[in-house]
Amino acid sequence: MQNRQTNQIFNFDKFPNFEKDIDLKQRAWIEVKGKAIEANVRQLRTKLNKNCQFMAVVKADGYGHDAKVVSDYAIRGGASQLGVATLKEGIKLRSSGVKKPILILGNLYTKRDLIMCFKNDLMPTISSIRECFICNNIGKQFGLKFSLHLKVDTGMSRLGFEGNKFIQQYEKIKSFDNISIEGIYSHLSSADEENELDPKSITQLQRMKFNELLKQINLDRNNEIKIHLANSAGMLLNKDFHFHMVRVGLSMYGYSPLAKIEKNLLLKPALFLKVKVAFIRNIDSGVSVSYGGKFVSSRKTKLAVLSIGYADGVPRNLSGKINVLHKNKLYPQVGSITMDQMMVDITGSNEIKVGSTMVLLGSDGDKTISPLEWAKKSNTIPWEILCSFKNRLPRVQVD
Numbered sequence: 001m002q003n004r005q006t007n008q009i010f011n012f013d014k015f016p017n018f019e020k021d022i023d024l025k026q027r028a029w030i031e032v033k034g035k036a037i038e039a040n041v042r043q044l045r046t047k048l049n050k051n052c053q054f055m056a057v058v059k060a061d062g063y064g065h066d067a068k069v070v071s072d073y074a075i076r077g078g079a080s081q082l083g084v085a086t087l088k089e090g091i092k093l094r095s096s097g098v099k100k101p102i103l104i105l106g107n108l109y110t111k112r113d114l115i116m117c118f119k120n121d122l123m124p125t126i127s128s129i130r131e132c133f134i135c136n137n138i139g140k141q142f143g144l145k146f147s148l149h150l151k152v153d154t155g156m157s158r159l160g161f162e163g164n165k166f167i168q169q170y171e172k173i174k175s176f177d178n179i180s181i182e183g184i185y186s187h188l189s190s191a192d193e194e195n196e197l198d199p200k201s202i203t204q205l206q207r208m209k210f211n212e213l214l215k216q217i218n219l220d221r222n223n224e225i226k227i228h229l230a231n232s233a234g235m236l237l238n239k240d241f242h243f244h245m246v247r248v249g250l251s252m253y254g255y256s257p258l259a260k261i262e263k264n265l266l267l268k269p270a271l272f273l274k275v276k277v278a279f280i281r282n283i284d285s286g287v288s289v290s291y292g293g294k295f296v297s298s299r300k301t302k303l304a305v306l307s308i309g310y311a312d313g314v315p316r317n318l319s320g321k322i323n324v325l326h327k328n329k330l331y332p333q334v335g336s337i338t339m340d341q342m343m344v345d346i347t348g349s350n351e352i353k354v355g356s357t358m359v360l361l362g363s364d365g366d367k368t369i370s371p372l373e374w375a376k377k378s379n380t381i382p383w384e385i386l387c388s389f390k391n392r393l394p395r396v397q398v399d
């Protein structure tokens with residue numbers, strides 16, 4: 001082979017073929033503890049009545065954890081259904097061998113997408129009579145019933161039939177021969193806000209509206225149709241929100257969306273964000289660090305350069321606000337977080353070396369750094385932190 005820069009001829013056969021076996025932990029990576037997911041599902045299920053089903057919400061690649069790993073362990077913990085956002089996510093999960101019912105929580109509105117949904121044994125969320133007609137025609141074409149969930153809007157103003165229209169159109173929908181209504185559901189907009197147990201709160205009003213709609217359509221108690229309303233926060237509020245199934249994301253991954261939570265509910269974070277130290281340098285007092293010179297050392301400082309940045313999904317607005325863990329000790333991140341790297345003040349540490357592993361999220365020893373902390377400091381929500389991690393970070397399953 002010829003080197004393109006120098007035109008020298010190389011025989012690469014003499015070099016070991018490391019590319020064949022790329023080290024996933026070479027730079028920065030996410031460790032996923034499947035057993036934590038399994039334990040969380042088991043624990044959360046103890047809050048449900050015996051017949052109440054648990055849908056594991058694994059959209060956005062399992063909140064950034066790896067949807068297949070999360071699904072497998074959630075099923076081991078007792079999840080009986082899975083929820084994804086898109087057709088592509090559903091097809092990927094089906095083709096990876098997952099057998100449980102999968103509901104697409106986003107909206108499919110073209111015949112083409114609904115055919116793909118049907119062929120891949122996925123259930124769509126239906127929010128209009130027009131979509132019911134399409135599904136019924138598809139069912140007819142294949143001589144089968146198309147299984148789907150109907151969604152009603154109770155205050156989120158996103159997907160779902162309008163309440164009054166739903167009551168008017170339900171009889172018509174029931175009369176379609178090639179549709180099988182597997183579920184009727186709605187979604188809570190504010191259950192993670194405080195004071196949602198107040199009878200006048202948005203969440204309680206949504207629950208009442210949902211109950212009223214169900215009453216109006218005279219759902220037979222013995223009906224097989226699954227009624228569901230609660231996300232993690234709704235589920236943790238109380239049993240009035242449980243109905244036949246709960247759809248749980250955040251708390252299954254190990255984080256409570258509620259500020260106040262039962263002391264005996266011990267959720268285990270399943271995600272650990274780790275990084276290698278790529279370089280170490282010593283700077284004098286008065287030296288600026290990173291873009292914009294926002295940080296200037298006030299003493300002789302030892303810096304570790306970590307191989308992770310905002311292109312990996314660490315929010316840049318956390319610059320100078322977070323700590324990084326190494327063997328039970330916290331070290332402050334300093335200067336602007338750059339696209340691929342960030343600096344940490346490790347002054348006083350003789351243990352941290354080039355090639356050492358540091359922890360950005362998760363625990364090392366007794367200390368833990370949570371995405372909830374990052375979310376607060378970054379003025380966002382933990383869901384966004386988890387979903388922001390890019391594919392450049394390999395997901396490594398550890399158990």
Ligand SMILES: Cc1ncc(COP(=O)(O)O)c(C=O)c1O
Binds near residue numbers: 105187231233248250
């Ligand atoms: C329709 C629906 N149900 C359930 C969930 C799960 O929510 P959480 O992660 O708060 O449990 C989501 C997540 O956004 C959702 O969109």
